[in-house]
Amino acid sequence: MAAPMDSVESPEGEGSAGRRASGVELSVPSDPAAPAPLCPHGPTLLFVKVSQGKEETRKFYACSACRDRKDCNFFQWEDEKLSEARLAAREAHNQRWQPPLSRAQCIERYLSFIQLPLTQRKFCRSCQQLLLPVDWGEHGEHQLLSDISITQLRRPSQLLYPLENKKTHAQYLFAERSCQFLAGLLATLGFRRVLCVGTPRLHEQIRLAAPGEKSNTKSLLLDIDFRYSQFYLEDSFCRYNMFNHHFFDGKAALEVCRTFLQEEEGEGVIMVTDPPFGGLVEPLAITFKKLIAMWKEGQSQDDSQKELPIFWIFPYFFESRICHFFPSFHMLDYQVDYDNHTLYKHGKTGRKQSPVRIFTNIPPNKIILPTEEGYRFCSLCQRYVSLENQHCMHCNSCTSKDGRKWSHCFLCKKCVKPSWIHCSTCNRCTLPDHSCAGPRDGCFICGALDHKRSNCPNIGTFKRANKAVRRQKQRKSNKIKTKPLKDNP
Numbered sequence: 001m002a003a004p005m006d007s008v009e010s011p012e013g014e015g016s017a018g019r020r021a022s023g024v025e026l027s028v029p030s031d032p033a034a035p036a037p038l039c040p041h042g043p044t045l046l047f048v049k050v051s052q053g054k055e056e057t058r059k060f061y062a063c064s065a066c067r068d069r070k071d072c073n074f075f076q077w078e079d080e081k082l083s084e085a086r087l088a089a090r091e092a093h094n095q096r097w098q099p100p101l102s103r104a105q106c107i108e109r110y111l112s113f114i115q116l117p118l119t120q121r122k123f124c125r126s127c128q129q130l131l132l133p134v135d136w137g138e139h140g141e142h143q144l145l146s147d148i149s150i151t152q153l154r155r156p157s158q159l160l161y162p163l164e165n166k167k168t169h170a171q172y173l174f175a176e177r178s179c180q181f182l183a184g185l186l187a188t189l190g191f192r193r194v195l196c197v198g199t200p201r202l203h204e205q206i207r208l209a210a211p212g213e214k215s216n217t218k219s220l221l222l223d224i225d226f227r228y229s230q231f232y233l234e235d236s237f238c239r240y241n242m243f244n245h246h247f248f249d250g251k252a253a254l255e256v257c258r259t260f261l262q263e264e265e266g267e268g269v270i271m272v273t274d275p276p277f278g279g280l281v282e283p284l285a286i287t288f289k290k291l292i293a294m295w296k297e298g299q300s301q302d303d304s305q306k307e308l309p310i311f312w313i314f315p316y317f318f319e320s321r322i323c324h325f326f327p328s329f330h331m332l333d334y335q336v337d338y339d340n341h342t343l344y345k346h347g348k349t350g351r352k353q354s355p356v357r358i359f360t361n362i363p364p365n366k367i368i369l370p371t372e373e374g375y376r377f378c379s380l381c382q383r384y385v386s387l388e389n390q391h392c393m394h395c396n397s398c399t400s401k402d403g404r405k406w407s408h409c410f411l412c413k414k415c416v417k418p419s420w421i422h423c424s425t426c427n428r429c430t431l432p433d434h435s436c437a438g439p440r441d442g443c444f445i446c447g448a449l450d451h452k453r454s455n456c457p458n459i460g461t462f463k464r465a466n467k468a469v470r471r472q473k474q475r476k477s478n479k480i481k482t483k484p485l486k487d488n489p
Protein backbone atom coordinates (compact mmCIF):
# COMPACT_ATOMS: atom_id res chain seq x y z
CA MET A 1 0.00 0.00 0.00
CA ALA A 2 2.57 2.41 0.93
CA ALA A 3 1.07 5.49 2.41
CA PRO A 4 1.06 7.28 5.66
CA MET A 5 -0.79 4.35 7.18
CA ASP A 6 -1.99 6.31 10.14
CA SER A 7 -4.37 7.95 7.74
CA VAL A 8 -6.09 4.65 7.03
CA GLU A 9 -6.77 3.47 10.53
CA SER A 10 -10.13 1.78 10.76
CA PRO A 11 -12.20 3.73 8.29
CA GLU A 12 -15.64 2.28 8.78
CA GLY A 13 -16.53 1.23 5.29
CA GLU A 14 -15.74 1.82 1.69
CA GLY A 15 -13.69 4.93 1.10
CA SER A 16 -14.42 7.97 -0.93
CA ALA A 17 -15.88 6.09 -3.80
CA GLY A 18 -19.18 7.65 -4.47
CA ARG A 19 -20.13 11.10 -3.38
CA ARG A 20 -18.49 14.22 -4.50
CA ALA A 21 -18.51 16.98 -1.94
CA SER A 22 -15.25 18.74 -1.21
CA GLY A 23 -11.73 17.92 -2.28
CA VAL A 24 -9.39 17.95 -5.18
CA GLU A 25 -10.00 16.09 -8.40
CA LEU A 26 -8.05 15.44 -11.53
CA SER A 27 -9.28 17.64 -14.34
CA VAL A 28 -9.10 17.73 -18.13
CA PRO A 29 -7.23 20.62 -19.73
CA SER A 30 -9.38 23.31 -21.35
CA ASP A 31 -7.09 22.98 -24.36
CA PRO A 32 -6.29 19.29 -24.86
CA ALA A 33 -3.24 20.16 -26.95
CA ALA A 34 -1.63 22.25 -24.21
CA PRO A 35 1.32 20.39 -22.73
CA ALA A 36 1.45 20.28 -18.92
CA PRO A 37 4.29 22.28 -17.38
CA LEU A 38 7.15 20.24 -15.91
CA CYS A 39 8.32 19.92 -12.31
CA PRO A 40 11.35 17.86 -11.25
CA HIS A 41 9.02 14.83 -11.30
CA GLY A 42 7.98 15.15 -14.94
CA PRO A 43 4.73 16.56 -16.35
CA THR A 44 2.49 18.02 -13.66
CA LEU A 45 -1.20 17.14 -13.37
CA LEU A 46 -4.15 19.48 -13.75
CA PHE A 47 -6.38 19.63 -10.67
CA VAL A 48 -9.57 21.34 -9.75
CA LYS A 49 -10.80 22.11 -6.28
CA VAL A 50 -14.30 20.98 -5.49
CA SER A 51 -16.28 22.44 -2.65
CA GLN A 52 -19.71 21.18 -1.71
CA GLY A 53 -20.04 19.33 -4.96
CA LYS A 54 -19.18 22.33 -7.13
CA GLU A 55 -16.00 22.77 -9.13
CA GLU A 56 -14.11 25.98 -8.68
CA THR A 57 -13.62 27.63 -12.04
CA ARG A 58 -9.88 28.08 -11.95
CA LYS A 59 -7.85 24.92 -12.48
CA PHE A 60 -4.22 24.55 -11.48
CA TYR A 61 -1.19 22.40 -12.21
CA ALA A 62 0.63 20.70 -9.33
CA CYS A 63 3.21 17.95 -8.86
CA SER A 64 1.91 14.49 -9.71
CA ALA A 65 4.13 12.63 -7.26
CA CYS A 66 4.47 14.66 -4.08
CA ARG A 67 1.71 15.01 -1.60
CA ASP A 68 3.68 17.48 0.45
CA ARG A 69 4.75 20.96 -0.56
CA LYS A 70 8.04 20.39 1.23
CA ASP A 71 8.92 17.77 -1.38
CA CYS A 72 7.78 19.69 -4.43
CA ASN A 73 6.10 23.06 -4.33
CA PHE A 74 5.14 23.37 -7.97
CA PHE A 75 2.01 25.46 -8.51
CA GLN A 76 0.64 27.15 -11.60
CA TRP A 77 -2.83 28.29 -12.57
CA GLU A 78 -4.00 26.78 -15.85
CA ASP A 79 -4.44 30.21 -17.43
CA GLU A 80 -1.29 31.72 -15.94
CA LYS A 81 1.32 33.09 -18.35
CA LEU A 82 4.91 32.92 -17.19
CA SER A 83 7.67 35.29 -18.18
CA GLU A 84 10.76 33.98 -20.00
CA ALA A 85 12.78 34.66 -16.87
CA ARG A 86 10.51 32.58 -14.68
CA LEU A 87 10.46 29.75 -17.20
CA ALA A 88 14.24 29.75 -17.25
CA ALA A 89 14.38 29.75 -13.45
CA ARG A 90 12.00 26.82 -13.36
CA GLU A 91 14.10 24.92 -15.89
CA ALA A 92 17.18 25.48 -13.75
CA HIS A 93 15.30 24.41 -10.63
CA ASN A 94 14.16 21.19 -12.33
CA GLN A 95 17.75 20.44 -13.31
CA ARG A 96 19.03 21.05 -9.79
CA TRP A 97 16.54 18.60 -8.36
CA GLN A 98 17.72 15.67 -10.45
CA PRO A 99 19.79 12.99 -8.70
CA PRO A 100 23.51 13.73 -8.39
CA LEU A 101 24.52 10.76 -10.56
CA SER A 102 23.23 9.89 -14.02
CA ARG A 103 21.88 6.42 -14.76
CA ALA A 104 25.01 5.63 -16.80
CA GLN A 105 27.28 6.74 -13.97
CA CYS A 106 25.40 4.53 -11.51
CA ILE A 107 25.86 1.53 -13.74
CA GLU A 108 29.54 2.21 -14.26
CA ARG A 109 30.00 2.55 -10.49
CA TYR A 110 28.08 -0.65 -9.81
CA LEU A 111 30.24 -2.61 -12.24
CA SER A 112 33.38 -1.27 -10.55
CA PHE A 113 31.95 -1.99 -7.11
CA ILE A 114 31.35 -5.69 -7.74
CA GLN A 115 34.94 -6.03 -8.97
CA LEU A 116 36.29 -4.84 -5.62
CA PRO A 117 37.54 -7.32 -3.03
CA LEU A 118 35.06 -7.74 -0.17
CA THR A 119 37.15 -5.70 2.27
CA GLN A 120 36.94 -2.66 0.01
CA ARG A 121 33.19 -2.76 -0.50
CA LYS A 122 31.69 -0.05 1.67
CA PHE A 123 28.23 1.44 1.93
CA CYS A 124 27.60 4.89 3.41
CA ARG A 125 24.50 4.77 5.56
CA SER A 126 24.43 8.53 5.98
CA CYS A 127 24.36 9.12 2.22
CA GLN A 128 22.63 5.82 1.29
CA GLN A 129 25.31 5.22 -1.27
CA LEU A 130 27.71 2.48 -2.36
CA LEU A 131 31.23 3.87 -2.15
CA LEU A 132 34.22 3.34 -4.39
CA PRO A 133 37.70 3.75 -2.85
CA VAL A 134 37.98 7.26 -4.40
CA ASP A 135 34.90 8.33 -2.37
CA TRP A 136 36.14 7.17 1.01
CA GLY A 137 37.74 10.50 1.94
CA GLU A 138 34.54 12.45 1.52
CA HIS A 139 32.60 10.07 3.76
CA GLY A 140 35.22 9.76 6.49
CA GLU A 141 32.98 11.06 9.24
CA HIS A 142 29.90 9.17 8.05
CA GLN A 143 28.35 5.96 9.25
CA LEU A 144 29.84 3.26 7.04
CA LEU A 145 29.05 -0.41 6.55
CA SER A 146 31.92 -2.58 5.40
CA ASP A 147 32.33 -5.94 3.68
CA ILE A 148 29.20 -5.62 1.57
CA SER A 149 28.57 -9.13 0.26
CA ILE A 150 26.92 -10.12 -3.00
CA THR A 151 23.97 -11.34 -0.94
CA GLN A 152 23.58 -7.86 0.55
CA LEU A 153 23.82 -6.29 -2.88
CA ARG A 154 20.98 -8.49 -4.00
CA ARG A 155 18.77 -7.25 -1.17
CA PRO A 156 19.01 -3.46 -1.41
CA SER A 157 15.69 -3.01 0.40
CA GLN A 158 17.42 -4.29 3.53
CA LEU A 159 20.48 -2.11 3.08
CA LEU A 160 18.59 1.11 2.38
CA TYR A 161 16.33 2.58 5.00
CA PRO A 162 12.70 2.85 3.93
CA LEU A 163 11.63 6.39 3.08
CA GLU A 164 8.52 5.97 5.17
CA ASN A 165 8.02 9.40 6.65
CA LYS A 166 8.29 11.03 3.30
CA LYS A 167 4.83 11.47 1.93
CA THR A 168 6.35 11.33 -1.52
CA HIS A 169 7.72 7.82 -1.27
CA ALA A 170 5.68 6.32 1.52
CA GLN A 171 7.79 3.22 1.39
CA TYR A 172 6.19 0.32 3.19
CA LEU A 173 8.04 -2.90 2.60
CA PHE A 174 6.37 -6.30 2.49
CA ALA A 175 6.84 -8.54 5.47
CA GLU A 176 8.83 -11.67 4.63
CA ARG A 177 5.71 -13.83 4.74
CA SER A 178 3.72 -11.68 2.32
CA CYS A 179 6.67 -11.25 0.01
CA GLN A 180 7.28 -14.99 -0.20
CA PHE A 181 3.58 -15.64 -0.67
CA LEU A 182 3.44 -13.21 -3.59
CA ALA A 183 6.60 -14.54 -5.25
CA GLY A 184 5.36 -18.12 -4.77
CA LEU A 185 1.96 -17.28 -6.19
CA LEU A 186 3.49 -15.68 -9.29
CA ALA A 187 5.58 -18.79 -9.85
CA THR A 188 2.60 -21.13 -9.33
CA LEU A 189 0.58 -19.13 -11.82
CA GLY A 190 3.39 -19.67 -14.32
CA PHE A 191 4.57 -16.11 -14.89
CA ARG A 192 8.06 -15.76 -16.33
CA ARG A 193 8.27 -11.96 -16.28
CA VAL A 194 7.09 -9.55 -13.59
CA LEU A 195 6.82 -5.80 -14.08
CA CYS A 196 7.26 -4.49 -10.54
CA VAL A 197 5.81 -0.98 -10.26
CA GLY A 198 6.77 0.39 -6.85
CA THR A 199 7.57 -3.02 -5.38
CA PRO A 200 11.35 -3.08 -4.77
CA ARG A 201 11.24 -5.86 -2.20
CA LEU A 202 9.15 -8.16 -4.39
CA HIS A 203 11.56 -7.39 -7.25
CA GLU A 204 14.55 -8.59 -5.28
CA GLN A 205 12.67 -11.63 -3.94
CA ILE A 206 11.86 -12.72 -7.50
CA ARG A 207 15.47 -12.31 -8.61
CA LEU A 208 16.85 -14.24 -5.66
CA ALA A 209 17.29 -17.90 -6.47
CA ALA A 210 18.97 -20.71 -4.61
CA PRO A 211 22.74 -20.02 -4.41
CA GLY A 212 24.45 -20.90 -7.66
CA GLU A 213 21.19 -21.06 -9.56
CA LYS A 214 19.83 -18.44 -11.86
CA SER A 215 16.28 -17.36 -11.19
CA ASN A 216 14.19 -18.27 -14.22
CA THR A 217 11.77 -15.43 -13.63
CA LYS A 218 12.75 -12.01 -14.90
CA SER A 219 11.75 -8.85 -13.10
CA LEU A 220 11.87 -5.18 -14.07
CA LEU A 221 11.49 -2.59 -11.30
CA LEU A 222 9.90 0.79 -12.04
CA ASP A 223 10.22 3.06 -9.01
CA ILE A 224 10.77 6.73 -8.25
CA ASP A 225 13.36 5.96 -5.56
CA PHE A 226 16.65 6.97 -7.11
CA ARG A 227 18.70 4.99 -4.58
CA TYR A 228 17.77 1.71 -6.27
CA SER A 229 19.58 2.72 -9.47
CA GLN A 230 22.88 1.92 -7.71
CA PHE A 231 22.05 -1.78 -7.52
CA TYR A 232 20.65 -2.68 -10.93
CA LEU A 233 21.70 -2.64 -14.58
CA GLU A 234 19.57 -0.96 -17.31
CA ASP A 235 17.43 -4.02 -17.93
CA SER A 236 16.17 -4.41 -14.37
CA PHE A 237 15.51 -0.90 -13.05
CA CYS A 238 14.03 2.29 -14.48
CA ARG A 239 13.43 5.42 -12.45
CA TYR A 240 9.77 6.04 -13.08
CA ASN A 241 6.86 8.12 -11.84
CA MET A 242 3.69 6.06 -11.72
CA PHE A 243 1.41 9.10 -11.35
CA ASN A 244 2.26 10.50 -14.77
CA HIS A 245 3.92 7.55 -16.58
CA HIS A 246 7.18 9.47 -16.73
CA PHE A 247 10.51 7.72 -17.34
CA PHE A 248 13.24 9.90 -15.85
CA ASP A 249 15.86 8.52 -18.22
CA GLY A 250 13.90 9.21 -21.36
CA LYS A 251 13.24 7.14 -24.43
CA ALA A 252 15.87 4.48 -23.72
CA ALA A 253 14.22 3.60 -20.41
CA LEU A 254 10.76 3.56 -21.96
CA GLU A 255 12.07 1.12 -24.58
CA VAL A 256 13.41 -1.17 -21.84
CA CYS A 257 9.91 -1.31 -20.40
CA ARG A 258 8.25 -1.80 -23.79
CA THR A 259 10.61 -4.63 -24.73
CA PHE A 260 10.01 -6.29 -21.38
CA LEU A 261 6.23 -6.19 -21.79
CA GLN A 262 6.25 -7.30 -25.41
CA GLU A 263 8.74 -10.14 -25.14
CA GLU A 264 7.31 -13.55 -26.24
CA GLU A 265 4.41 -11.64 -27.83
CA GLY A 266 3.38 -10.49 -24.39
CA GLU A 267 2.98 -14.03 -23.05
CA GLY A 268 3.90 -14.89 -19.45
CA VAL A 269 4.09 -11.35 -18.09
CA ILE A 270 2.24 -9.78 -15.14
CA MET A 271 2.31 -6.30 -13.62
CA VAL A 272 2.42 -6.02 -9.83
CA THR A 273 2.01 -2.64 -8.18
CA ASP A 274 1.81 -1.33 -4.61
CA PRO A 275 1.34 2.43 -4.98
CA PRO A 276 1.28 5.08 -2.28
CA PHE A 277 -2.42 5.55 -1.71
CA GLY A 278 -2.13 9.07 -0.40
CA GLY A 279 -2.37 9.94 -4.07
CA LEU A 280 -5.47 9.73 -6.19
CA VAL A 281 -6.65 6.50 -7.81
CA GLU A 282 -7.48 8.16 -11.13
CA PRO A 283 -3.97 9.15 -12.26
CA LEU A 284 -2.75 5.67 -11.29
CA ALA A 285 -5.53 4.10 -13.36
CA ILE A 286 -4.57 6.30 -16.32
CA THR A 287 -0.94 5.23 -16.00
CA PHE A 288 -1.77 1.54 -15.74
CA LYS A 289 -3.94 1.82 -18.83
CA LYS A 290 -0.90 3.23 -20.67
CA LEU A 291 1.22 0.27 -19.56
CA ILE A 292 -1.58 -2.07 -20.66
CA ALA A 293 -1.67 -0.34 -24.07
CA MET A 294 2.08 -0.76 -24.39
CA TRP A 295 1.71 -4.49 -23.74
CA LYS A 296 -1.22 -4.74 -26.17
CA GLU A 297 0.79 -3.26 -29.05
CA GLY A 298 2.91 -6.41 -28.98
CA GLN A 299 -0.06 -8.78 -29.21
CA SER A 300 -1.18 -10.49 -32.37
CA GLN A 301 -4.66 -9.54 -33.64
CA ASP A 302 -6.48 -12.70 -32.52
CA ASP A 303 -5.51 -12.03 -28.90
CA SER A 304 -7.44 -8.77 -28.76
CA GLN A 305 -9.72 -9.99 -25.96
CA LYS A 306 -6.83 -10.82 -23.65
CA GLU A 307 -5.98 -8.62 -20.69
CA LEU A 308 -2.60 -7.95 -19.17
CA PRO A 309 -2.66 -9.80 -15.82
CA ILE A 310 -2.35 -7.34 -12.94
CA PHE A 311 -2.00 -7.39 -9.16
CA TRP A 312 -2.83 -4.00 -7.70
CA ILE A 313 -2.13 -3.97 -3.97
CA PHE A 314 -4.28 -1.41 -2.14
CA PRO A 315 -6.57 -1.02 0.90
CA TYR A 316 -9.94 -2.76 0.71
CA PHE A 317 -11.93 0.44 1.05
CA PHE A 318 -10.80 1.50 -2.41
CA GLU A 319 -12.62 -1.47 -3.94
CA SER A 320 -15.37 0.49 -5.67
CA ARG A 321 -12.90 3.10 -6.89
CA ILE A 322 -10.58 0.52 -8.45
CA CYS A 323 -13.42 -1.54 -9.91
CA HIS A 324 -14.83 1.65 -11.41
CA PHE A 325 -11.69 1.99 -13.54
CA PHE A 326 -11.08 -1.75 -13.96
CA PRO A 327 -14.42 -3.58 -13.98
CA SER A 328 -12.77 -6.96 -14.50
CA PHE A 329 -10.90 -6.74 -11.19
CA HIS A 330 -11.77 -8.72 -8.08
CA MET A 331 -10.57 -8.17 -4.58
CA LEU A 332 -8.93 -11.13 -2.86
CA ASP A 333 -9.27 -11.75 0.88
CA TYR A 334 -5.52 -12.10 1.36
CA GLN A 335 -4.20 -9.56 3.89
CA VAL A 336 -0.89 -8.08 2.79
CA ASP A 337 1.48 -7.45 5.71
CA TYR A 338 4.24 -4.90 6.01
CA ASP A 339 7.54 -4.87 7.87
CA ASN A 340 7.95 -1.28 8.88
CA HIS A 341 4.51 -0.59 10.15
CA THR A 342 3.68 -1.62 13.67
CA LEU A 343 -0.09 -1.54 13.37
CA TYR A 344 -0.74 -3.61 10.31
CA LYS A 345 0.90 -6.90 10.96
CA HIS A 346 -0.93 -10.16 10.60
CA GLY A 347 -4.12 -10.44 12.61
CA LYS A 348 -3.09 -13.64 14.33
CA THR A 349 -0.35 -11.86 16.27
CA GLY A 350 -3.00 -10.03 18.22
CA ARG A 351 -2.39 -6.83 16.34
CA LYS A 352 -4.74 -4.99 14.12
CA GLN A 353 -5.42 -6.71 10.84
CA SER A 354 -3.97 -5.23 7.68
CA PRO A 355 -6.52 -3.42 5.48
CA VAL A 356 -4.41 -4.05 2.38
CA ARG A 357 -5.64 -6.46 -0.29
CA ILE A 358 -4.81 -7.66 -3.80
CA PHE A 359 -7.01 -6.51 -6.68
CA THR A 360 -6.65 -8.64 -9.78
CA ASN A 361 -8.11 -9.63 -13.13
CA ILE A 362 -6.90 -13.22 -12.68
CA PRO A 363 -9.92 -15.43 -11.92
CA PRO A 364 -10.06 -15.80 -8.10
CA ASN A 365 -10.58 -19.57 -8.33
CA LYS A 366 -7.02 -19.85 -9.66
CA ILE A 367 -5.57 -18.23 -6.57
CA ILE A 368 -4.89 -20.48 -3.60
CA LEU A 369 -4.55 -18.69 -0.27
CA PRO A 370 -2.58 -20.40 2.53
CA THR A 371 -4.85 -22.35 4.91
CA GLU A 372 -2.17 -22.15 7.62
CA GLU A 373 -2.60 -18.37 7.62
CA GLY A 374 -6.35 -18.61 8.12
CA TYR A 375 -7.95 -18.89 4.69
CA ARG A 376 -10.43 -21.52 3.44
CA PHE A 377 -12.00 -22.35 0.10
CA CYS A 378 -15.67 -21.40 -0.32
CA SER A 379 -17.10 -23.84 -2.85
CA LEU A 380 -20.17 -21.64 -3.42
CA CYS A 381 -18.10 -18.51 -4.21
CA GLN A 382 -15.39 -20.59 -5.86
CA ARG A 383 -12.64 -18.61 -4.18
CA TYR A 384 -10.49 -18.58 -1.07
CA VAL A 385 -11.76 -16.39 1.75
CA SER A 386 -10.79 -15.51 5.33
CA LEU A 387 -11.83 -18.15 7.87
CA GLU A 388 -14.16 -15.69 9.61
CA ASN A 389 -15.72 -14.56 6.34
CA GLN A 390 -18.95 -16.54 6.31
CA HIS A 391 -21.03 -17.29 3.28
CA CYS A 392 -24.29 -15.31 3.48
CA MET A 393 -27.18 -17.23 1.96
CA HIS A 394 -29.14 -14.03 1.37
CA CYS A 395 -26.36 -12.21 -0.46
CA ASN A 396 -25.14 -15.49 -1.93
CA SER A 397 -21.54 -14.60 -1.30
CA CYS A 398 -18.87 -14.36 1.36
CA THR A 399 -19.44 -10.70 2.10
CA SER A 400 -16.86 -9.61 4.67
CA LYS A 401 -14.26 -7.17 3.41
CA ASP A 402 -12.18 -6.76 6.53
CA GLY A 403 -11.71 -10.36 7.63
CA ARG A 404 -14.24 -10.15 10.49
CA LYS A 405 -17.63 -11.88 10.43
CA TRP A 406 -20.25 -9.54 8.97
CA SER A 407 -23.98 -9.91 9.56
CA HIS A 408 -26.90 -9.58 7.21
CA CYS A 409 -29.34 -6.68 7.62
CA PHE A 410 -32.72 -7.44 6.10
CA LEU A 411 -33.68 -3.77 5.97
CA CYS A 412 -30.55 -2.73 4.09
CA LYS A 413 -30.66 -5.98 2.13
CA LYS A 414 -26.94 -6.50 2.53
CA CYS A 415 -24.28 -7.61 4.97
CA VAL A 416 -22.76 -4.98 7.24
CA LYS A 417 -19.87 -4.68 9.67
CA PRO A 418 -20.40 -6.40 13.02
CA SER A 419 -20.10 -3.08 14.86
CA TRP A 420 -22.99 -1.50 12.93
CA ILE A 421 -26.67 -1.41 13.84
CA HIS A 422 -29.66 -0.45 11.75
CA CYS A 423 -30.81 3.09 12.51
CA SER A 424 -34.45 3.68 11.65
CA THR A 425 -33.98 7.46 11.58
CA CYS A 426 -31.17 7.35 9.05
CA ASN A 427 -32.76 4.34 7.38
CA ARG A 428 -29.46 2.53 7.07
CA CYS A 429 -26.91 0.61 9.09
CA THR A 430 -24.23 2.68 10.77
CA LEU A 431 -22.15 3.00 13.92
CA PRO A 432 -24.25 2.95 17.12
CA ASP A 433 -22.86 6.28 18.34
CA HIS A 434 -23.60 8.32 15.23
CA SER A 435 -25.78 11.40 15.39
CA CYS A 436 -28.90 11.25 13.24
CA ALA A 437 -29.78 14.91 13.57
CA GLY A 438 -28.02 17.89 12.07
CA PRO A 439 -25.54 17.78 9.26
CA ARG A 440 -24.55 14.31 8.22
CA ASP A 441 -21.23 13.58 9.85
CA GLY A 442 -19.52 12.58 6.64
CA CYS A 443 -15.96 13.28 5.71
CA PHE A 444 -15.25 16.97 5.29
CA ILE A 445 -12.94 16.35 2.37
CA CYS A 446 -14.63 13.83 0.11
CA GLY A 447 -18.10 13.70 1.62
CA ALA A 448 -18.15 9.95 2.19
CA LEU A 449 -20.18 9.03 5.25
CA ASP A 450 -18.00 6.22 6.45
CA HIS A 451 -14.89 8.04 7.60
CA LYS A 452 -13.74 11.34 9.04
CA ARG A 453 -11.50 13.98 7.54
CA SER A 454 -8.45 12.58 9.36
CA ASN A 455 -8.98 9.18 7.74
CA CYS A 456 -9.70 10.47 4.27
CA PRO A 457 -7.59 8.81 1.57
CA ASN A 458 -7.50 12.15 -0.26
CA ILE A 459 -6.22 14.20 2.64
CA GLY A 460 -2.73 14.71 1.23
CA THR A 461 -3.82 16.08 -2.11
CA PHE A 462 -6.44 18.18 -0.41
CA LYS A 463 -3.99 19.78 2.01
CA ARG A 464 -1.47 20.45 -0.69
CA ALA A 465 -3.96 22.08 -2.99
CA ASN A 466 -5.36 24.14 -0.19
CA LYS A 467 -1.96 25.40 0.80
CA ALA A 468 -1.05 26.18 -2.77
CA VAL A 469 -4.27 28.03 -3.42
CA ARG A 470 -4.02 30.03 -0.21
CA ARG A 471 -0.43 30.91 -0.78
CA GLN A 472 -1.21 32.06 -4.26
CA LYS A 473 -4.05 34.21 -3.04
CA GLN A 474 -1.79 35.66 -0.38
CA ARG A 475 0.93 36.48 -2.82
CA LYS A 476 -1.59 38.45 -4.75
CA SER A 477 -2.55 40.55 -1.80
CA ASN A 478 1.17 41.10 -1.24
CA LYS A 479 1.22 39.74 2.25
CA ILE A 480 3.72 36.95 1.96
CA LYS A 481 4.28 35.36 5.32
CA THR A 482 7.48 33.59 6.12
CA LYS A 483 5.87 30.93 8.26
CA PRO A 484 4.13 28.02 6.51
CA LEU A 485 0.40 28.37 6.43
CA LYS A 486 -1.72 26.23 8.63
CA ASP A 487 -3.34 23.54 6.60
CA ASN A 488 -6.74 23.59 8.20
CA PRO A 489 -9.28 24.05 5.49
Ligand code: SAH
Nearest residue numbers: 002172173174198199200201202224241242
Ligand atom coordinates in the same frame (compact mmCIF):
# COMPACT_ATOMS: atom_id res chain seq x y z
N1 SAH B 1 5.49 -3.15 -0.51
C1 SAH B 1 6.42 -2.81 -1.56
C2 SAH B 1 6.84 -1.39 -1.46
C3 SAH B 1 5.66 -0.44 -1.60
S1 SAH B 1 6.08 1.12 -1.02
C4 SAH B 1 7.62 -3.73 -1.46
O1 SAH B 1 7.93 -4.17 -0.35
O2 SAH B 1 8.25 -4.05 -2.47
C5 SAH B 1 5.72 2.15 -2.40
C6 SAH B 1 6.82 2.15 -3.41
O3 SAH B 1 6.42 3.04 -4.43
C7 SAH B 1 8.13 2.66 -2.85
O4 SAH B 1 9.16 1.81 -3.28
C8 SAH B 1 8.26 4.05 -3.42
O5 SAH B 1 9.61 4.42 -3.67
C9 SAH B 1 7.48 3.92 -4.70
N2 SAH B 1 6.88 5.17 -5.15
C10 SAH B 1 6.36 6.18 -4.41
N3 SAH B 1 5.89 7.15 -5.20
C11 SAH B 1 6.12 6.76 -6.48
C12 SAH B 1 5.88 7.34 -7.76
N4 SAH B 1 5.30 8.52 -7.87
N5 SAH B 1 6.25 6.65 -8.85
C13 SAH B 1 6.85 5.44 -8.74
N6 SAH B 1 7.12 4.85 -7.56
C14 SAH B 1 6.75 5.49 -6.45
Ligand code: ZN
Nearest residue numbers: 039041063072
Ligand atom coordinates in the same frame (compact mmCIF):
# COMPACT_ATOMS: atom_id res chain seq x y z
ZN1 ZN C 1 7.25 17.54 -8.46
Ligand code: ZN
Nearest residue numbers: 124127139142
Ligand atom coordinates in the same frame (compact mmCIF):
# COMPACT_ATOMS: atom_id res chain seq x y z
ZN1 ZN D 1 28.59 9.49 3.37
Ligand code: ZN
Nearest residue numbers: 392395408415
Ligand atom coordinates in the same frame (compact mmCIF):
# COMPACT_ATOMS: atom_id res chain seq x y z
ZN1 ZN E 1 -25.88 -10.83 3.47
Ligand code: ZN
Nearest residue numbers: 409412422429
Ligand atom coordinates in the same frame (compact mmCIF):
# COMPACT_ATOMS: atom_id res chain seq x y z
ZN1 ZN F 1 -29.44 -1.92 8.01
